[in-house]
Amino acid sequence: MHLSRIEEKMLSGEYGEVVEKAIRVVVKVGEALGAERLVEISHAHVSGISYFNIGDEGLELLEDLSNKGAKVGVYTTANPYSFAGLALYKDKELVEKQVRIIGSLLKIGVDPNSFTCTPYKLRKPLTGEHLAWAESSAVIYANSVLGARTNREGGLVALMSALIGRTYYAGMHSMENRKASEVIVALFDVDSILVASLLGLYIGGVSHSIPYVRARYSAENELLLDIMLRSMLASIATTSDLPMAVLESVTPQHTYIIEKGETISVDIRELENMNIKCYSDTLLLGCPHITLHELEALLRDRHLDLLQKYGISKVIVTVPKYDEKHYDVISKLIQKARERYSIEVQILPGACAVVSNLKLLGFTTIATPHGKALHYLQNLAGVKPCTIHV
Template sequence: MYLGKWEEKALQGEFGEALQLSMNVLVKVCRALKAEKLVEISHAHVSGVSYFNIGDEGIEFLEDLVKKGAKTSIYTTANPASIAFLDKFRDSYSAEIIVKQRKIIDILISIGIDRKSFTCIPYKLKTPVLGEHLAWAESSAVIYANSILGAKTNREGGVTALMAAIAGRTCFSGMHLDENRCPTETIVIDFPIRSIAEASAIGLYIGNVVRGIPYIKMKMYIDEKLKNVVLRSFLASLASTSSCPLVLIEGVSPEAQKYVDKHSSLEKISIDFKDVQTFFDSMCSPVLYLGCPHIDIDELELILRNSIEVLKILKIEKLYVSVPMYEQEKILKYIGSLEGIEIVYL
C-alpha cells in the first residue's frame, strides 16, 4: 500500500497520538479491503451518536480520543442522538442516560463536529459536488450523495468515519473508484410513482431484490416541489433493506447518462404494481412516520398541504415527524393536530 510522506509521518506518530491512531485504523482497513492508497476527503459524517448505539464502551473510546488530543481536520457532521436528549421525552429515561447522551454530544462537538448538525441529511448543511470524495456513515445519506449528487463515498462505519474526519482521508476503494460505479442490472418500474408512501414502499421492495448497482427506469407523477423528497424517501428505503450504496436513476443521476445506450444488455428486473401493493398493504397501520431521513420545515409544510387527503384515505391517526436540530425553533407553529391527525415531533 502506498502512503505519502505526510501520511507516513502521521502513522509514525509525528503529529500526535490521535492522528497516529486514526491512521493506524485506516491503514489496517485499507489493507483488509486491498486498497492501494488513501484518498483525501472534504467532509466526514459520523454515526453512532446515540448512547443506545455505543454504550459506556463508546463513551470510553471517545474520552480516550480527547485525551490523545483528537481534532477533526475537515468539515464533520454527525447523525441524530437518542430521543432521550429531547425535553419532551426526559421523563421516559433515567437521569443517568440523559447525562451520558449529553456527554457523547459534548465530546463530539469538542473534537470538531458541527454543533448544528446531528442530522441524517448532512447534504442540507453542505452540499457535495460531482466527484467530491467523502467519508459518510449513514446509509440514506450515502446513497443520496452517490446517486443524486454524484459524490463518492462508501458506507463507512461510525468509527472509520471518525478516524477519517481526524486524518482527512479514507480508503481509496469501493465507490471512490469509477470502475465500481457501473450498473450491474436494470430495474424497470412498470407504473408511475404518485406519492411519498409509494416511493418508500417501492424502495423497500427493490432493496430486497437488488444484487449490485442497479440502473433504474421509473416515472414520477409528482408535484415538482416534492420530487426531491420523494427521491430521498425512495433511496433511504432502498438502502435500509439492502447494502446498496448507489443507484443510477435514468434522467436523475448525473452518472446515469453514460449508460443510457448500454443498460439494455444487463439483466432486467421488472417491478409490478401488484407486488408492491401487496408489500405495501402488509405494512399499513394508523401510525405514519415522516423524517427518516430528516425533513426540514418547508418540506413538511409542502407534504402536509399536498397529502392530507391521502392521509385520510389511509386512516392515519397519528403522525410522527423527525426534523433536524437546526429546525427545532421553527416547529412551534405546527405543534398540535392537523384535521384530527395528532402530530408528534421528534
C-alpha cells in the first residue's frame, strides 16, 4: 500500500504507540481488501459500546487506549449504550462497567452529545464525503440517502480510523463499487413504518448485490417519510451485509452506477411471512433513533388514539441525547399521553433496546414497527417481538 509521508511517520511510531497500532490495523484491513492507499475522513462513528456486546474484554481495550492517551484525530461519534448506561438495572456492577465504557470513549474524544445510531442527525455529511462508520443502519443511510462514502466497518476498525483520521480506499469509497444491478419493484404503496420495515427485511433477504429500489412512498410529512426510509434501510442492512441501496428519486445522482440486471417485483402478500402477529401492551419506537421533533409527529392525537385502540399502555422511545431546552417539549408529550390516553411514555436518551437485556427488566414481549428491532429483539434482548402497524 502506498502511504503518504505523514502516514509513514505514523507507521514508524513517530506519532506514538497508539497511533502506530491504529494505522497498522487500518492498513492490514485495507491490504486484505485490495486497497492501494488510505483516504482522509471527516467523521468516524464507533459501534459496539454496550457492555452486553463487548463484555470485560472490550472494556479493558477501551480503558487501555484511553489510559495510554489515545485521542481521536477527527470528529467522532459513538453508538447508543445499553440501558445500563441509564442505571435501569439493579446490578450495580453491570451499571458501573457500562459507565466506564462511556467514560473511556469520552476520554478518547468522542462527542459527549452523540451516543446515537443516527449520527447524521448531529452532523449531516456532504455528498461524496469520506467517512468511517461502523453502525450498519447509519452506513446504509449515509451511502443511500446522503450520497456519502463509507464502508460497513467493524467497531474496532472505525475506532482505529478515528485515531488516525483515515480509512482504507476500497469498497464504497470507490465509485466502481457503487453499482446497482438488481431492480426491486414494490407493487404497493409504502405507507407506514411497518410496511417500509417489512419491505426492507425482504429486500435484504433476496438481494445479492446493491439493489435499485423503485417504490411509492406515502407519508403525512417529510419527518415521517425520513423515519420510513431509514427504517427500511436499517432493515435491509439487518438481513444482509449490504452497505448501500439505490432508492429511486432519493439517492443523489452521480453517486452510483446502474448496471442491467434481474428485476424482482414484490407483492404486499410476500411480506406476510415477516409479520409477527402477537400482542404486547408495550411499544418500542426509535430503532434507529428518532429525534424529539419526529416523536412529536408520531405522538399526535390521531396516532395516540390508534395506540390506545391497539391496547398499548406503555411506549419506550430511544432517542439521541438532548439538552435542557427540550425538557418542556418532552414533559408536554408525556403529560398528554398519560392524561388523555392512559399511555405512559418513557424516553431513553443515548440508549438502545436491542443491545440491552430486556428480559432482566421484566419484559417478555414488545411491539414495534421497526424491522431491525423485530429481527434482533429475541436473539439479543431476550424478548419476543410483535409487529404493530404504525
